[in-house]
Amino acid sequence: MSLLTIILNILLPPLAVAMQHGIGTTFVISLLLTLLAWIPGVIHAFIVNS
Structure with a gap:
């Protein structure tokens, strides 16, 4: 898991899920x-x- 994914998981969970x-x-x-x-x-x- 990249640092960007971790940050998005915390700040904008739906966006992180949509990216993956x-x-x-x-x-x-x-x-x-x-x-x-x-x-x-x-x-x-x-x-x-x-």
């Missing part, structure tokens, strides 16, 4: 988790991008 996996189901899940509560979005981004 494209716009799809994983992105939508990350977006919803981030909108509902930021911490679950960050955790999901780290799990998906690891």
Whole structure:
């Protein structure tokens, strides 16, 4: 995992997921988790991008 990915995982989780996996189901899940509560979005981004 690159430094850019780690920073994006923390600041903008949906963008980090979209960069790694494209716009799809994983992105939508990350977006919803981030909108509902930021911490679950960050955790999901780290799990998906690891």
